[in-house]
Amino acid sequence: MSKYSMHLLVCGGTGCHASESDAIVCNLRDELEAKGLMDSVQVILTGCFGFCEKGPIVKVMPDNTFYVQVKPEDAQEIVDEHIIKGRKVTRLLYRDPVTREPVSDSKHMGFFKKQLRIVLRNCGFINPENIDEYIARDGYQALGKVLTEMTPEEVIKVVKDSGQRGRGGAGFSTGLKWELARNNKSDEKYVVCNADEGDPGAFMDRSVLEGDPHSVLEAMAICGYSIGASNGLIYIRAEYPLAIERLKIAIKQAQEYGLLGKDIFGTGFNFDIKLRYGAGAFVCGEETALIHSMEGLRGEPTVKPPFPAEAGYLNKPTNVNNVETFAAIPVIILKGAKWFSSIGTEKSKGTKVFALAGKINNVGLIEVPMGTTLREVIFEIGGGIRNGKKFKGIQTGGPSGGCLSEKHLDTPIDFDNLIAAGSIMGSGAMIVLDEDDCMVSMAKFFLEFTVEESCGKCAPCRIGNKRLHELLGQICEGKGSLDDLDRLRNMSVVIKDTALCGLGQTSPNPVLSMMDNYYDEYVAHVTDKKCPAGQCKSLLEYVVNAENCVGCTACARVCPVNAISGERKEVHLIDPSICIKCGACIEKCKFDAIFIR
């Protein structure tokens, strides 16, 4: 890297990629070429910076200037002004939402201030398609240290002492999991990386794989050494083509460097990694289902025990960890268990990556120490609610998690606190909801997902969730009763207690938590037949405001069911028993004389 005096880092994450970051790279290179600067300035396509809301992002190093919402046609100005004349392009700088002052350095942005990047340490800094850049940032040093200086038992002890808990959702101790796999004797064992990120609204794993694939490969090899496995498999969604491409490149480079394959570092340790593709099934995030899918079968879960550590892939002892869990391992090895366990809360150590999305100003990928409060995440890092609306709730843990309300805002985020509050950590999706979101419709939306994704093997999940979904549908249509609310709760508890796997056991969480935190809204749907958020179509009423109506007849003419009556130049009237709430009249009215009640 040294021959260049300046670097232009362009985000190549999925969001920015979709906003033509490739074209930005091309234009920047063309401009530099034209100005004869190709030898002193390098353009690098990196992984995700995290600040997806303001993408595409271009960062200029070494002065750390952070340009946001860059368009391909801005390339010339960046090169002419910043590179050649040394003047920042103010128009492309991020503006503080309160002071409206431009902020040039990412360190001073609210979005980055409270973050601590361990898992995402390299995302946005290195070219993920170049192994040398990973090595330059201490890459594969942990593997070297483990293979040459440590016994497998010592490695497991470090991971155990670090207190790291699995980032896939359940929060089981990583070190303990490795120890169980190590203690089961077998001629062959497997290390599996779960990269089947099926949780809608979650893109943590994807960003790590796209931005820093080698960190996962290195950790898998370390795990292989610890448990006594020489084969690694990454189970990745076929819907993530960019991540697959970068993983393939990374595996090939690691093999060429002798960091994967036979006799790694001349120690006699063999380890290689293959890719397996998912095919779109949420339940395959569950480890037993994932293993069946890798064997070419339907991804249906099986009862544990036997745990994968005893009989997993091909009935051999198998250790399954999530992408984020693996990505932190090399740092834990290099910096030590004590360092890692000094971050976080008493029972949840280290940092957690969250995908922040929904009705929030700064959508993006963030990494914060465990114990950070929801308020800090939403209002400081996330920049508050969009369009000045009021905060209503935050769904953590995806469709398996719960929705937390205003009273939980000062809860420090960790595994146990989220469970106590009625939600889960899950994989780390956080969807922010505002006053316009209806909590009955949201619960219905999540159940729709679970019903679609239920594999159908056990009755509580297959039949129970379907019934929950039907009940919620009836309530949204104004056909529910107070008894239905009791029925919802009872059935949810039964499903939780009796379903076979993690998917079914957690699927009623949205319903239960939303009923706990927004019970009034549920009652309003069944007793008053009203949707306070104004989302449930069947519960809305279209009304003419007599003061504004001039009797132009435009609405009556456009109404497809002739629900509007009234003479010319007289106030019109909508018959609610005929109205189908299509909204055509509102669109047509030029006098704002029709409103929804």
Added chain:
Amino acid sequence: MSHIKIELRKEDVDFIKGVCATFNNDPQELINVLHTCQEHFGYLPAEIQEVVSDGLNMPVAKIYGVVTFYSFFTMTPKGKHPISICLGTACYVRGAEKVLDEFKKELGIQVGESTKDNKFSLSSLRCVGACGLAPVVLVGDKTYGRVAPDDVRNILKEYE
């Protein structure tokens, strides 16, 4: 099984057999074989599954079970320009459903169907991981971000 009947040409059969062979005719590689076949043919009708069954030496019922289990595999052909609307939570709360409704209205088809001229097909998917751009629509490989119902007509125009 599907109602679509297709005649496989000899080169098609050879292609499928070839795919099976590159995966060592190993039944455990079924999902990889199906991915490769779907990439080539666009979909996986019964006739293709039968050839795979022969190639991997496993019952076609098992293959059918796998094809129908995973949402990525389809037994009906997609349109020339497949349209997918992301209905992940982030897109949903930012109004993806209204965008989907607009596509249904403009194209006159439901999710899972293709237009009569087979130009467009409509499907929904769960999260492409570009939540910063929500709501997101994919047409083929092209991603459209922050789509509003009013944009739908213009998007379709690009493919006329």
